[in-house]
Amino acid sequence: MDPVSDPAARARSRLTLKSRARHADLQRHTIAFGRELRQRELLSTSSEIVDALRVMENVDLADRRDVYLGTRAVFMSKPEDQPIFDEVFNNFWRRIAHIDEVDDPNADDEMTSQGEDASDLQEGGEGQQQLRLTSAEGDGGEGDEEGDEEALPLYSPVEMLASKDFSRFQAEEMTEIARAVLVIAKRLATKESRRFRISRKGSQIDARRTMRRNMKYGGTIIELARKRKKIRKPRLVVICDVSRSMDTYSRFLLQFIHAMQNTIGKVESFVFSTSLTRVTEYFKNEDILEALDRIAREVHDWSGGTRIGQSLTTFNQVWAKKLLNRHTIVVILSDGLDTGDAEILRTAMEDLQEHAGKVVWLNPLLGSKDYRPLARGMSTALEHVDVFAPAHNLASLADLSKHLTA
Amino acid sequence: MIEGIRRIQDMMERQSYVTDRAIATTTFLASELRKPVLIEGQAGVGKTEIAKVLATALDTELIRLQCYEGLDVNTALYEWNYPKQMLRIKMEEGRDISVEEQETHIFSDDFLLKRPLLRAISAKDKSPVLLIDEVDRADEEFEAFLLEILSDFQVTIPELGTIKTDHRPYVVLTSNRTRELSDALKRRCMYLWIDYPDFAKELRIITTKIPNINERLARQVAAFMQAIRLVKLNKTPGVAETLDWAMSMMALHQEHLDAETVRETLGSFIKDRDDVAKLRGKPVDILVGSMNGQEEEDLNEWIQSVTQRLEREVASR
Numbered sequence: 001m002d003p004v005s006d007p008a009a010r011a012r013s014r015l016t017l018k019s020r021a022r023h024a025d026l027q028r029h030t031i032a033f034g035r036e037l038r039q040r041e042l043l044s045t046s047s048e049i050v051d052a053l054r055v056m057e058n059v060d061l062a063d064r065r066d067v068y069l070g071t072r073a074v075f076m077s078k079p080e081d082q083p084i085f086d087e088v089f090n091n092f093w094r095r096i097a098h099i100d101e102v103d104d105p106n107a108d109d110e111m112t113s114q115g116e117d118a119s120d121l122q123e124g125g126e127g128q129q130q131l132r133l134t135s136a137e138g139d140g141g142e143g144d145e146e147g148d149e150e151a152l153p154l155y156s157p158v159e160m161l162a163s164k165d166f167s168r169f170q171a172e173e174m175t176e177i178a179r180a181v182l183v184i185a186k187r188l189a190t191k192e193s194r195r196f197r198i199s200r201k202g203s204q205i206d207a208r209r210t211m212r213r214n215m216k217y218g219g220t221i222i223e224l225a226r227k228r229k230k231i232r233k234p235r236l237v238v239i240c241d242v243s244r245s246m247d248t249y250s251r252f253l254l255q256f257i258h259a260m261q262n263t264i265g266k267v268e269s270f271v272f273s274t275s276l277t278r279v280t281e282y283f284k285n286e287d288i289l290e291a292l293d294r295i296a297r298e299v300h301d302w303s304g305g306t307r308i309g310q311s312l313t314t315f316n317q318v319w320a321k322k323l324l325n326r327h328t329i330v331v332i333l334s335d336g337l338d339t340g341d342a343e344i345l346r347t348a349m350e351d352l353q354e355h356a357g358k359v360v361w362l363n364p365l366l367g368s369k370d371y372r373p374l375a376r377g378m379s380t381a382l383e384h385v386d387v388f389a390p391a392h393n394l395a396s397l398a399d400l401s402k403h404l405t406a
Numbered sequence: 407m408i409e410g411i412r413r414i415q416d417m418m419e420r421q422s423y424v425t426d427r428a429i430a431t432t433t434f435l436a437s438e439l440r441k442p443v444l445i446e447g448q449a450g451v452g453k454t455e456i457a458k459v460l461a462t463a464l465d466t467e468l469i470r471l472q473c474y475e476g477l478d479v480n481t482a483l484y485e486w487n488y489p490k491q492m493l494r495i496k497m498e499e500g501r502d503i504s505v506e507e508q509e510t511h512i513f514s515d516d517f518l519l520k521r522p523l524l525r526a527i528s529a530k531d532k533s534p535v536l537l538i539d540e541v542d543r544a545d546e547e548f549e550a551f552l553l554e555i556l557s558d559f560q561v562t563i564p565e566l567g568t569i570k571t572d573h574r575p576y577v578v579l580t581s582n583r584t585r586e587l588s589d590a591l592k593r594r595c596m597y598l599w600i601d602y603p604d605f606a607k608e609l610r611i612i613t614t615k616i617p618n619i620n621e622r623l624a625r626q627v628a629a630f631m632q633a634i635r636l637v638k639l640n641k642t643p644g645v646a647e648t649l650d651w652a653m654s655m656m657a658l659h660q661e662h663l664d665a666e667t668v669r670e671t672l673g674s675f676i677k678d679r680d681d682v683a684k685l686r687g688k689p690v691d692i693l694v695g696s697m698n699g700q701e702e703e704d705l706n707e708w709i710q711s712v713t714q715r716l717e718r719e720v721a722s723r
Contacts, residue, residue, distance in 0.1 A: 043593055051439065051596075058438045059431070060408040069431035077592040078583075079446065079599045207488050208480070215509055266546075266585070280586075317638070322584060 026056060033092050034075070040084050043077045064093075235266040235327050237356070239315065241334030242299065243273035243306035249364040249392070251292065253333050256397055258283045258291060268323050271295065272311035273304040278319070308338045308377055309345030316351045324355040331360045331400075333391055338377025345377055349384035360387040360403050367392025410434050417463035423455055424603075424611045432598040433460060442556055442577035444541075444592060447600035449582055450644015457537035457578040464576070467534040471522035473544035479551060483561060485519045513565035526575040527559055533573040541591075542581040549591055556594055603645060605632050605705060611645055612652050619656060626663045626697055627652045629705055631675075633693060634685070636713040637720060640678040647675035665694040689716050 034049040051074045059066035068089060076085055209225035238257050242250045254271070261267040261283045268280050277299045282291045312332075324330070330352060338345060353359050361381065365371045367390040373379055382388060387403040390396040414437075415430035433456065436443035445453045461468035471482055491512045498508065520528065526536035541549065555561065559571040579595060581587060603611060609628040612619060631648045654674045660667055668690050676682050692715050696708065 043589055045593070047593060051441070054439050055435055058408075058410070058435055063408070065427060066408065066411065066431060069428050070435050072428075073432040073435060073443075073596040073598060076597045076599065077444075077589070078586070079601075082599065208486060211486065211488055211491060215505060321640075325584075 026061075027053060029096050030056065033071075033088070036088055036092060037075050037085065040088055042075050042081050042084060044075050048074050235325075236260065236329050236331060237268045237270070237319075237323050238331045238333065239270045239272065239276075239312070241273065241306065241308070241332075242271045243304055243337075245306065245335055245337045246333075246364070249333075249335075253364075253391065254292060254295070255288055257333075258288045268319075270315065270319075271299055272308070273299075274307045274310070276311040276314040276318075306334075306338050306377075307340035308334060308336070308381070309340040309342070309348050312348035312352060313344060316348055316355075320351070320355050324352075326357045328356050329358045329360060329403075330356040331362060332381075333362045333364075335363055335365045335375075336361075336373065336378030336381060337375050340377070342376050342380045346380050346383070349381050353384040353386070358386045358403070359384065360389065360400070361385040362389055362391035362396075362400070364390065364392040366390035367396065410438065414463070418459050419614075421459050421462055422614045423452070423459040424607060424614050426607065429456065429598065429600070432596055436596045437464075437576055439596070440574060440576075442579055442595045443598055444579045444581065444587070444595035445598045445600060446581045446583055448602065448642065448644060450646045451600045451602055452645055453580040453600060454537065454539055457535055457539075457580075460576065460578065461535040464533075464535065466532050466576075467529065468537060469522050469526045469529075469534050469575070470537045470539060472539045473541050473548070475543055475545065477544045477548055479548075481521055482523050482548070482551075483521050483555075484524045484563060485521065486513070486565075487517045487519050491517050509565075515566070518563075518566070523555055524561060524569070526577075527555070527561060527571045528569055529571075529573050529575065531573070534575050536575040536577045538577065538579045540582060541579045542584045542587060546588065549588055553588075553591055553594060556591075602635055602642075605629060605709070608632065608645065608648060612648065615649055616652055616656065619652060620661050622662050623655060623660060624652065625705075627655065629697065629709065630663065630668075630693060633709050633712050633716065634676075636709070637685075637689075637716050639676070639681045639684070641676070641681060643675045643677070647677070651675040663694050663697060665691050668694055684720055688719050692716060692719060 030052050031049055034044045034052060038044040052071050055070035055074055056067065059070045061067060071089070072082070072085055076082060204227050206225040206227040209227075210221060210223070213223050213225055214221050238260070240250060240253050240257060242254075246253075250271075257267070257269045261269060261280070268278070269283055270276055270278050270280075277295075279295050279299070282294050282298075349359070363373070363378070366373070366388070373382055373388070389399065389403065391400075411427070411430050411434045414434045415425055415427075418425040418430065418433075432443055435441075437460075445456060447453055457470075458468055494512050494517075495508065522536070526534055538552065541552070544552075556577060559574050560568055562568045579591075602608075605628055608631060609624060612624045612628055613621075616624075627648060631643065631651075635642050651671060651674050654671050655663075655667070658667060658671070669686060672682050672686060672690070676685060693712060696712055696715075
């Protein structure tokens with residue numbers, strides 16, 4: 001039949017043309033959609049976008065629910081992502097539908113520039129400045145005593161820095177301290193595991209390799225291959241006080257936490273002053289300064305008051321079940337100057353000790369000779385602490401390794 | 407909804423697995439796109455069940471790898487059968503066989519113990535379903551190794567050479583979220599979060615799994631569980647607990663809930679001593695008391711209000 005005179009065929013070919021254009025649109029939109037999700041910190045890279053496009057080929061595009069559920073399965077990677085995904089999904093496709101109607105050719109560009117503006121606005125907030133102020137305060141004062149510290153005959157940069165109180169460090173020394181902290185953090189990572197690695201002096205026999213090695217003796221076991229337990233890195237939960245009274249220390253302690261997280265691996269970190277914030281994600285970034293800036297920006301009560309009890313209660317309620325077991329060591333970094341209810345703190349500490357393998361409390365004030373843990377919060381908490389130790393300089397942090405076996 | 411998704415949903419329902427659109431869509435796409443699916447959710451929401459149902463639906467073998475801390479490659483992939491190798495060597499001691507010959511022989515397929523991952527890769531007839539259960543309990547090193555397997559579906563055994571898959575398995579990973587999995591692994595997978603079921607779904611699960619249950623009892627059990635999950639407990643009961651409890655009520659020939667029986671059977675679905683102590687007294691009365699005489703239409707309202715009362719009660723103690 002003549003295709004031109006057949007209205008059905010004409011309609012079909014028009015349809016294919018139209019759907020091809022649709023497909024190009026779909027691709028463009030999906031890429032933009034993925035980009036927007038990435039800006040909202042969902043796992044979205046080119047491979048997810050490719051997957052999302054493959055999803056689109058496999059579902060009914062007219063069925064919004066299919067598209068929603070399908071793309072959600074691609075872009076979501078934890079339950080917390082869902083509200084963000086829902087919001088972006090709704091706004092994005094509504095916007096697209098609207099744009100398509102008015103047929104705006106610059107739809108995509110407009111969208112991305114909007115997104116970028118929004119994130120620009122978020123940057124450089126007040127928090128950032130706050131943190132800078134914090135370190136500036138730490139820099140000032142007590143310069144006269146510094147000479148004594150440096151005059152000591154020490155042979156490695158680590159040791160030179162080791163005994164110096166954090167409150168006396170200059171900003172330029174940050175990189176050095178970072179290196180020192182890394183050395184210490186690596187030293188911490190030395191716990192035995194149930195898993196084995198090959199070793200000549202190991203205590204256990206490695207059957208697979210023994211067999212292999214003794215083939216040459218016709219299977220009579222003459223040489224034994226041995227293995228020994230692998231070093232297991234301890235699982236740590238670090239909770240750091242960033243309230244005002246900790247200002248001189250918190251920046252260094254956070255840096256220490258960052259280094260631990262990047263060397264030890266299984267570290268979950270939190271900060272608190274009046275409420276608790278999980279910061280593990282922030283520290284996944286290799287750059288410590290960036291991470292600190294972000295924390296200062298987003299932890300809204302940075303340098304505020306202290307409510308240890310409430311913060312630990314939140315931890316117990318929200319995180320304990322997920323993070324604590326008998327292999328977990330909880331390290332609390334705080335001066336224990338609590339303005340909250342001592343009873344709440346006691347209950348929280350009780351709970352914490354019950355569910356964790358070990359509770360270590362590091363107190364920077366313990367470094368000064370005339371400090372006694374008499375503050376109400378501190379003395380309450382002490383009843384439920386396995387280890388109470390100072391944390392005012394690198395040497396004291398290095399000592400931490402003694403306590404890190406659950 | 408396209409045909410494929412409906413088909414999966416039907417297949418699941420036929421095996422009395424009560425499902426929803428999200429589960430069906432993700433499962434369908436994972437099998438279509440040939441990607442592993444990572445299922446996360448609280449204990450007892452039926453994560454593992456999905457793999458089992460999928461295997462039955464596809465009429466294929468289910469191979470399960472249960473993860474735990476310290477799980478290593480030998481246990482997950484393969485191991486040589488040493489005792490058998492030893493025996494063989496001893497048996498052939500007098501015979502004149504060169505070491506090389508001997509070696510080729512005892513390092514052959516016959517002496518290989520295939521562990522779940524290798525079994526899944528080397529399946530003969532059709533793609534099996536590989537269930538990697540509670541992957542969050544395995545170490546990070548193992549996760550990295552898993553990633554390698556999941557991208558190539560091939561393994562190299564030094565003595566045997568490389569084994570490639572002919573029938574790429576459908577992979578289901580489950581996690582209770584005791585730790586975050588690596589981004590790399592998450593990116594390899596389709597993601598599905600399963601929450602506790604809502605009232606309608608839970609009721610449907612009860613009536614599907616226990617077909618001869620009395621309607622009123624089923625509704626009350628479902629409502630009770632909805633309310634109790636909103637109370638802060640050490641161990642929130644899952645769907646398995648709901649079913650256990652409903653069964654025990656059936657065994658006791660209960661046609662509806664009464665406070666005394668609930669108290670007696672509390673242990674069959676609340677599995678933490680402190681939680682039982684917390685709920686045993688007044689809370690059970692509040693729940694059961696307000697439930698009887700409660701009409702079905704405003705169940706949601708009931709759940710809301712009773713939870714508030716429970717919270718107050720529990721907090722005041």
